[in-house]
Amino acid sequence: MSENCIFCKIAAGTIATQLLYQDELVLAFPDIAPQAPVHVLVIPRRHIVSLELLTEADRAEMGHLLERTAHVARQLGLQAGYRTIINTNAHGGQEVFHLHLHILGGKPIGPMVAR
Ligand code: 5GP
Numbered sequence: 001m002s003e004n005c006i007f008c009k010i011a012a013g014t015i016a017t018q019l020l021y022q023d024e025l026v027l028a029f030p031d032i033a034p035q036a037p038v039h040v041l042v043i044p045r046r047h048i049v050s051l052e053l054l055t056e057a058d059r060a061e062m063g064h065l066l067e068r069t070a071h072v073a074r075q076l077g078l079q080a081g082y083r084t085i086i087n088t089n090a091h092g093g094q095e096v097f098h099l100h101l102h103i104l105g106g107k108p109i110g111p112m113v114a115r
Pocket residue numbers: 006017029030031032033034086087093094095096097
């Protein structure tokens with residue numbers, strides 16, 4: 001738990017959020033400012049600042065995060081497809097420095113455009 005981290009507070013339950021999925025390692029909840037009809041964030045409970053800091057020790061947890069992301073997308077009925085995004089550090093446009101994976105779907109998202 002990192003103080004002043006909004007996602008740690010959501011994981012700890014101190015900020016009430018609709019949880020779409022949770023287990024001992026990860027949770028999923030709607031993005032507060034959705035960019036698509038379905039916009040969900042999947043995060044590890046553990047405070048990992050960014051993808052850039054991952055090491056071999058994180059492999060099992062990250063494998064679980066990715067597999068549970070597929071599970072959540074399935075539960076949300078996104079079998080037609082969706083986009084997953086991880087923004088990393090300043091050049092990646094990361095705004096919340098607790099690792100998270102975006103699921104965007106509910107309509108064709110279109111080609112990826114780097115701006
Ligand atoms: P990033 O740019 O870091 O990849 O994305 C951070 C995301 O977190 C943004 O899409 C933003 O809307 C979302 N976000 C920021 N604060 C909150 C919050 O308090 N609750 C929820 N559910 N989402 C948040």
